[in-house]
Amino acid sequence: xxxxxxxxxxxxxxxxxxxxxxxxxxxxxxxxxxxxxxxxxxxxxxxxxxxxxxxxxxxxxxxxxxxxxxxxxxxxxxxxxxxxxxxxxxxxxxxxxxxxxxxxxxxxxxxxxxxxxxxxxxxxxxxxxxxxxxxxxxxxxxxxxxxxxxxxxxxxxxxxxxxxxxxxxxxxxxxxxxxxxxxxxxxxxxxxxxxxxxxxxxxxxxxxxxxxxxxxxxxxxxxxxxxxxxxxxxxxxxxxxxxxxxxxxxxxxxxxxxxxxxxxxxxxxxxxxxxxxxxxxxxxxxxxxxxxxxxxxxxxxxxxxxxxxxxxxxxxxxxxxxxxxxxxxxxxxxxxxxxxxxxxxxxxxxxxxxxxxx
Numbered sequence: 001x002x003x004x005x006x007x008x009x010x011x012x013x014x015x016x017x018x019x020x021x022x023x024x025x026x027x028x029x030x031x032x033x034x035x036x037x038x039x040x041x042x043x044x045x046x047x048x049x050x051x052x053x054x055x056x057x058x059x060x061x062x063x064x065x066x067x068x069x070x071x072x073x074x075x076x077x078x079x080x081x082x083x084x085x086x087x088x089x090x091x092x093x094x095x096x097x098x099x100x101x102x103x104x105x106x107x108x109x110x111x112x113x114x115x116x117x118x119x120x121x122x123x124x125x126x127x128x129x130x131x132x133x134x135x136x137x138x139x140x141x142x143x144x145x146x147x148x149x150x151x152x153x154x155x156x157x158x159x160x161x162x163x164x165x166x167x168x169x170x171x172x173x174x175x176x177x178x179x180x181x182x183x184x185x186x187x188x189x190x191x192x193x194x195x196x197x198x199x200x201x202x203x204x205x206x207x208x209x210x211x212x213x214x215x216x217x218x219x220x221x222x223x224x225x226x227x228x229x230x231x232x233x234x235x236x237x238x239x240x241x242x243x244x245x246x247x248x249x250x251x252x253x254x255x256x257x258x259x260x261x262x263x264x265x266x267x268x269x270x271x272x273x274x275x276x277x278x279x280x281x282x283x284x285x286x287x288x289x290x291x292x293x294x295x296x297x298x299x300x301x302x303x304x305x306x307x308x309x310x311x312x313x314x315x316x317x318x319x320x321x322x323x324x325x326x327x328x329x330x331x332x333x334x335x336x337x338x339x340x341x342x343x344x345x346x347x348x349x350x351x352x353x354x355x356x357x358x
Contacts, residue, residue, distance in 0.1 A: 002032040009097075009312040012038035012058075012066050014087055015078035016050045018175050019101060022276065023130075024076050025054045027305040033312040037073075040066045046178035063087065067094035074124075074315065076308075077101055081198055082184040085110040092121040099311045101128040103202040104329030107357040108337060111330045118326045124315050126307075127329035129206040131272070132322060133306035135298030136281030137210065140261070140268045143285050144211060149264030151239065154212045157246035158204035159256035160196075161274075167255075168276045193222075194358045196229050196249045197336050204247050205335045206324060211261060214238040215335050217350040222343035228252075233339055236348075265289065278302050 011028045013020050016039055028036035040060040041047040051059045060066040067075070067090060074097035077087045085105045091098045104127045105111040118125045131137055144151065161167075189195050209215060219234040228250060235243030248256075257272040258281075265288045272281040280298025287294065300306065313319040324332075334351040340358045342349040 004035075005033045007033070007316055009034040009315055010037035010071060010073045011035065011076055011099075011308070012040060012060075012069070012072050012074070013076045013078050014040045014063060014066070014091075015080075015083075016041040016043065016046045017078065017080075017177075017181060020076075020078040021050070021175050022172050023304040024078050024308075025050065027302070027308045028076070029054055030302070030305050031308045031312065033316060034308050037071070038066055038069065042182050043178035043180035046176060046181060049176060063090065064094075067091055067096060072096060074098065074311070076128075080184045080188065081106050082188070085114045088114055088125070089117050092117050092123055092125065095121075095123065097124040097311075097315050099126045099128060099308070099323075100329075102206070102324075102329070103127075103198050103333055103336070104326065105333055106198065108330075108334060108355050111326075111333050115326045115330055124311065124321070125326050126311050126314070126321060127324040127326070127332075128307065129203070129210075129324040129328070129332075130275070130303045130307045131203060131207055132210055132324060133303040133310060134272070134281050135296055135300065136270060136272075136283035137207070139285065139296040139298075140259075140270060140283050141210065143266065143268065143287075144261070144263065147287065147289075148261075148266050148268075151212060151241045152262045152264070153242040153244075154208060154235075154237075154259065154261050155244045155246075156204060156208050156211075156259040157248070157257060158200055158207075159246065159248040159251040159253075160200055161255045162250045162252055164250075164255060164274060168274060172276050193224070193229060194340075197231075197247070197340060197358050200249060201231070201247050201336050201339065202332045204245055205332045206328065207259060208235065208243060208245060209328065209331060209335075211259070212237045212239060212241045212243060214331065215243075215351055217348050218335065218338045218342050219348040220339045220342040231339060231343065233342075275303075278304075 038058040077100040233245040255274040261268040270283040280301040
C-alpha cells in the first residue's frame, strides 16, 4: 500500500455491517490520503469490536453526535438502502462531505430531495459505484474518450452466481453480526425482484452509463423461471448508441459480468470478476490503427480503496470527481424504475416519465 500522505481526510463510517466490514473500514485505513477516524453504529457490541479491530479514534452510538464533531471531515454512508437519503441529508446539512453507498436512494422523489440539498450544500457528494475505480474500466473509458470515435453499440451483462457465497466466504474477512443492529422495515429481501434490481441492477446501469452516457428509455423483458430472475433490456442512449443489458440472478455457473463495445476506430471486450476478489477487470482494447489488442494489468485492484482516495482528492486537492455524482445516482435509480415499469407493462418507458420506486 502507498505511504500515508501528510494531509488526509478524516472519515467517519455510519454503519458497521457487512459492506463496512468487507470494504469501507479497510479502504479508509489503507487509503494514502484518508483515515478511518470514527465509527457510528447503534449496536454497541459490534461498534466496539470494530473500533478495536481498526484502531479508530472515536466511536459514536448517535449519528448527530458524530456529525457535530468538528474534527470529522466526511462520512461514508454504509447502511441499508432505506437509510441512504436521510443519512446523507443530515450529513450535508451538518457541513460534511458524503460518500454514500449505492443505490443512492429507492424512489425518484427522495433522490430529487437529496439532489436539492446537495446543490445547496456546496459539499462533495459521491455515490459508491466503485466499479468506476476499476483500472480496466478506466482504461476502456480513456480509449472511448480519446481514440475510439463514435460508439455504435454496447452490450453489458451482470450475472450473479449460485456459487458466489462459497467462493467469497473463502476470501472475505469474517463478517461479525449483532442482534442489536438496526434493520429496515420491511425486510428488503422480502421482495426478491425489487431487491435484486436495487442490489445488482444499479451496478450494471452505472457501468453502461459510464461508457455510453445518458439513457433516454428502456424496453425490458423479465423471466422468473427455475429460481432465476433474468432481465433483458434494450436501451436507447441519448448519443444514439444501440444498447443491450442482461441482468440475471442467479446463473448456474461462475460469476459472469462484462461488456462489449463497438466503435468507429476499435472495439472493447471486458471481463469483470466477483468484486470481493479485488481483481482488476480483464479489458481487451482493439485499436484499428495498429491492428493490435492492448490490456492494462491493473496490479492495484482494490477499487474500494481507490474510490476513497478519489473522493479525498476531490475534497483535499480540488481534483475533478472520478466517481459517480448525485446526477449519476439519480439517473441510475430512474433507470431501475423504468426497467421495472417496462417489464410490467411490456412497453418502452422513458426515464424522464418515471415516479415512485422499483
